[in-house]
Amino acid sequence: MNARTADLAPPLLFGAAVLALWEAGVRLLGVPAIILPAPSAIFLRLATSVPTLAADFVQTIQGVLAGYALGSAAGLAVAILIDRSPFLQRGLLPLGNLVSALPIVGIAPIMVMWFGFDWQSKAAVVVVMTFFPMLVNATAGLSSAGAMERDLMKTYAADYFQTLGKLRLPAALPFVFNALKINTTLAMIGAIVAEFFGTPTVGMGFRISTEVGHLSIDMVWATIFVAAVAGSSFYAIVSLIERRATFWHASYRGRES
Amino acid sequence: MKSALPVAIVVIALLAFWYVAAALMNAPLQRDAFANAGRDDYSTTDLVGASLNMERPKLPAPHQIVAELDRLILQTAPTSKRGLVYHAWITLQETLIGFFFGASLGIGLAVLVLSVRSLERSMMPWIVASQTVPIIALAPMIVVILNQFDITGIAPKAVIAAYLSFFPVTVGMVKGLRSPDPLQLDLMRTYSATPAQTFVKLRAPASAPFFFASMKIGAAAALVGAVVAEVTKSEDGGLGARLLAGSYYGQTVQIWAALFTAAALSAALVGLIGLASRLVLRRMAFTS
16 A cells, blocks of 8 residues: 555655646636636645536537447457458458547447437447447457467357457457556547537536637536546446456456366 | 559449449439329439439449539538538638647657656556547537537647557657667667766667658557547537537538548548658668
8 A cells, every 4th residue: 555655656746736836826826717727726626616617518418428338348349250251351440440540439429319418329339439449359359369379269069259359359358448548538528519600508518618619717627627537437437347357357267177 | 553453443433332222222302202292203314313413312422522512622612611611621720730739749658658668657547548439429529528628620629539549659659669679779779878878879769660650550540539529519510510419400412522632632642651651661760
């Protein structure tokens, strides 16, 4: 525990120093609040507009979670499906890699037209954004089990599904979790940017774009703070589950041998 | 080139799927259009044919997008505000300027983080944590704030592009500059190399694969930043502005055309970096 606190101290001090500099700089230089509000002003705004921020958060997170779950699950499913066909893999993987580099958030206006202003259209954007990283990573993961281990499964006369369930899926877990972690950020970005294109008057992306229009920059910062905390917690939760899952995997193997 | 045939077949399958989807999605609209026109003697072929050539379809057919691209790129003067070349050029400028500054800053920060030990311990966790934050949420605000300082036009979008490309480059380059293994570092020490020599002769060359990988991510991120920034300040033009205008007026074909142009820009940038990477890495005798 002591070593952990020692690890945490420098970044915390650095963060505190930045906040203090920010606060002092804004106050001493008299920076107008429409350019950069002081941290204290942002936290005051945060504390006084909890209901609005909470409603925005709930609206946005619906789209994020629904899209994240659907997109990642679909990516994994397709990876398993094309796994039996090297032909499809050779055809789909370069495309998947290409699409991963494209500005997919651009489909947001189309999805808003198709699925309406509510969270469903945001979820649709997130599905498309999270699908390809999962497809590419899961495919790499499924082929990561070594030849020795595969041969062992063959000597056990394990059929395709047994090999998949007992060897290749567990071996693919680190890759799958890597994609899940990348996807947390992509999902947040997708949902927030999609809200720039139209929402029922609630949601974090909507709040940011309207409050910027009203020049109430402290509210924008408060929303960004919420988005930052939500994004990092989402990431942290997935990392925690990853540690559990990998731990389970290691201990399972430990008992076997 | 072993994968050329599979890729071609998958692309053809996707196109076929797209046509079917376009016909199915547009058919209800087209049926209403026929009903409004008082026609009820149309055959299924008429319906499908008309669904694939609507003016404002739910999903435009691929040939409509190609026609729109041809009209806006080849048939329109490159300098015309109505053409896509004009808008793509704006986006490309923003992306390249932003990417240049973002990548330079990212590399600079990586070198700084590596050489100042205390900075690494205090800053790296924040840089890594910043990857989990939807940074793009800041884009509209940066545009407005820079507007206060009379910085308008291309510059604010380039700032956002720089800002988005900077984090992945820093993280990738720190990883790359740290990639030499302890054996190699020990060897440098037995040669009594100074830190600067170790950096130039070992760390910098060893980081080349990471450099190109982070350049690819950075360039793609810069383009996304530029497009999203254009959405938030659409009066200056650019592909993002075309997306927004298309969504205001329900011009689906226009949205798709802008989207494809953005995708082509991104693919071209990443492809160029990939090509440079392959050439350089082969000369440097990196195996993979």
